[in-house]
Amino acid sequence: MYIDEDKPIPLYQFDKLKSFDNQIKHFITTRNQKHSQSICNYFTIGLNGAIGNDIVLDNRKQIAEQFGISPDSFVFASQVHGNGVFIVRDEDRGKGAFDRSSYLCDVDAMVTNRKGICIVTQAADCVPILFYDPITNAIGAAHAGWKGTVAKIPAKVIRSMVTEFGSNPKDLLVGIGPSIGSCCYEVGDEVVAMVAEAFGSGDGLILNNKKFNKPVFDLWEANRRTLVDVGVKSENIEIAGICTKCNNHLFFSARAGDKGRFGAAIMIK
């Protein structure tokens, strides 16, 4: 991953997507923001009551300014740990940008081929996943916690891109963002059973970790397998490999007790 730490808002980027900077813009925020004299470490973009909405909207405005876009370019979804994929059209521009009431409902992933619409996924341990098809110039963004991962939301995103935009999975570039790693993601029996059902077995996905009494779930590997199974080339998948709980100084982590949310976003220029 590439990190631009010199700007007021440090932004991460996937190396594989960054090479298409002429076609798309994308970024992952952290919990940090530099002021002239100090660092604010609660730079959340979620309108979920963690802090005042006015502060969140100002945070979003600052991101837009640094990113060189208008705040009404953003589109946010309600993210209900389902596997709903929404096809974002021009008329959806700005939905959820300024209030929760216009969030796209029952949606955990968005795809679009419209220019100038920045689709945003919010996360704090769940996996933000960004998709780009350089051939048809279409994009996607998904939010995958354990439920979305076992529901194989990345496969649903890709099927939508194939149907709507004529994408071929072998052309797609996919970035799996910072999220809770198998170093920290202890799970219960229900998750273990669902993983085994969804993936045929838990081999390589449900692991033992000496730190915990219960097993851990490797969300990154599970989503990588789903992507490869639907035809994405292994070499076109970039896994950030950054655990949000281990790196709680950089990213919000629900398991670490945070209510804040960081964002992963992508837009066609």
Ligand SMILES: [Zn+2]
């Ligand atoms: Zn960790």
